[in-house]
Amino acid sequence: MRRKRYFSRTVCFLLCALFAVLFLMPTVLTITNAFMTQSEITANYGQVFQNANDGKSYISKRINLKFIPDKVSFTQFFTVLLKSPDYLLKFWNSVLFTVPIVLAELVVASLAAYGFTRWRGRIRDSLFFFYVILMLMPYQVTLVPNYLVSKWLGVYNTRWAILLPGAFAPFSVFLLTKFMRRIPVAVIESAKLDGANEWHIFWNICLPQCRSALYSIAILVFIDNWNMVEQPLILLEDASLQPLSMFLSTINQGEIGIAFAAAVIYMIPALLLFLHGESYLVEGIAHSGSVKG
Amino acid sequence: MRRTWKQLNLKLRDFLASLCFSGPSFVGMLLFYIIPFGIVVYYSFVTGAVDRSFAGLKNYRDVLGNGAFQIAARNTAVFSALAVPLAVVLALALAVMLESRIPLKSQFRTFFLSPMMVPIASIILIWQVLFHANGAVNEFLRVFGVDKIDWLKSDYCMIVVVLLFLWKNLGYNMILFMAALSNIPRVLLEAAEVEGASEAYQFFHIKLRYLSPTVLFVTILSIINSFKVFREIYLLTGSYPYQGLYMIQHFMNNMFNDTDVQRLSAAAVVLAVVIVVLIAVLFIVENAFGKDVEG
Secondary structure (H helix, E strand, O other): OHHHHHHHHHHHHHHHHHHHHHHHHHHHHHHHHOOOOHHHHHHHHOOOOHHHOOOOOOOOOOOOOOOOOOOOOOHHHHHHHHHOHHHHHHHHHHHHHHHHHHHHHHHHHHHHHHHHHHOOOHHHHHHHHHHHHHHHOOHHHHHHHHHHHHHHOOOOOOOHHHHHHHHOOHHHHHHHHHHHOOOOHHHHHHHHHOOOOHHHHHHHHHHHHOHHHHHHHHHHHHHHHHOOOHHHHHHOOOHHHOOHHHHHOOHHHOOHHHHHHHHHHHHHHHHHHHHHHHHHHHHHHHHOOOOOO | OOOOOOOOOHHHHHHHHHHHHHHHHHHHHHHHHHHHHHHHHHHOOEOOOOOOOEOOOHHHHHHHHOHHHHHHHHHHHHHHHHHHHHHHHHHHHHHHHHHOOOOOHHHHHHHHHHHHHOOHHHHHHHHHHHHOOOOHHHHHHHOOOOOOOOHHHOOOHHHHHHHHHHHHHHHHHHHHHHHHHHOOOHHHHHHHHHOOOOHHHHHHHHHHHHHHHHHHHHHHHHHHHHHOOHHHHHHHHOOOOOHHHOOHHHHHHHHHHOOOHHHHHHHHHHHHHHHHHHHHHHHHHHHHHHHHHHO
């Protein structure tokens, strides 16, 4: 019996290790390949990115997938950061979309979640259900209303076309309400008996208890918007307003060394956030695990 | 008759206060989602932007009868049928494996979750290196004598996107399963252990029973996420992919370009109805299954 347990545990471990390698490989490859010199990466991947061939560089006949660069080089990073304002501008665009949306969602959601916590009853439940339905709607559905509103408000093809609907996205309200409802009613009731007004209860009692929830929601909202593709595709025509996510998909025609470096710079904020807040992220996901309020 | 705030019925006071707090969100939701969606429904029944006479179901017939829409709907269905079962089963397997006593558990969890936080746009380059006709996967398969496959421009394209989808979504689903597994009463499992139930028996007869609401939730979530796979396909192949990767969002993008609001509205309403039906099924089944284990 014990030997059998030991065996099954070994199999589990090996399978996990295999999956771990598969899961990490794309990220690790992107990061290490960003340190290759332009000539090395052209030689390795020239067969894939046809346009990268300027006719002068050597291109290996067969593709050459490598983890470790022959020579570590930082010039591509300098090129991205110092010599090509386009990348930095697009990066800045991504920041200008993501940060305001995260902040606005947190403010709107913490107020709304408090409202949903204090008010119990049939109407509340059906309203909350409405939020759940809207939260689950894919972009194909929500973009049509967003498009119409942006035309009416005259903000089509400006940042506001994405920022305004983004600030009121229902997901953060849904998740924060689930966290806030765990605060015992007795705590709120006793505060009320002590003469605290609603704002006081919200600001001094409920919000401090939701600090970790706010952080996990911020991470989830951040990654969703840092990744945005659908909204800029429909709501922005201006190329200068596009975030880096849209731009990265078009630059593989140019110098691939620079494309890899830009891809790495783009993933750094998200990865830092992940490394710092992983436990909060896990808690946030775990709480999204049921559609009931 | 004037009533002061203090004299108001307590319940009403609570209601008004919470309305104040939820107000901004309600207004935003109404303004940016609900009212415009009502207008979308209205547009889907009229003939044109200028001449707004009632068109009946003509717009819907146009959309549903459109060849491109049918291809897109079929592709989406094929994709969901491939990706969703894998996303549920593999995530459950990962969660169960991480529950057993193996070394490096928390590291594995981090590794499995990490793709979720890596922007897809960053990973596209390496995906192209792997799955191009001259790419690394073909190079690897050549060793076994497999002929060159142009992954993104043949009927194999679905496999590439399914892999990308799993890579991205398995971590999230796994966390949901892990949370549910940790909620199973330990006493029950210990009792089963004492009575000599095998691990397989424990899994199928106890754990899976407690997990059934989560399995459903993850299934619905994965179906809905599979509607969102356009993002990955767009970044991989641009606006004009191989026909097998033509998704509903591609179809809608074309209508956005033609500003064909009537048919666009009809398509959005059709999709919204599909999603609502899916959620309704989830709620009904969760209510039916969840009760006997929650109590």
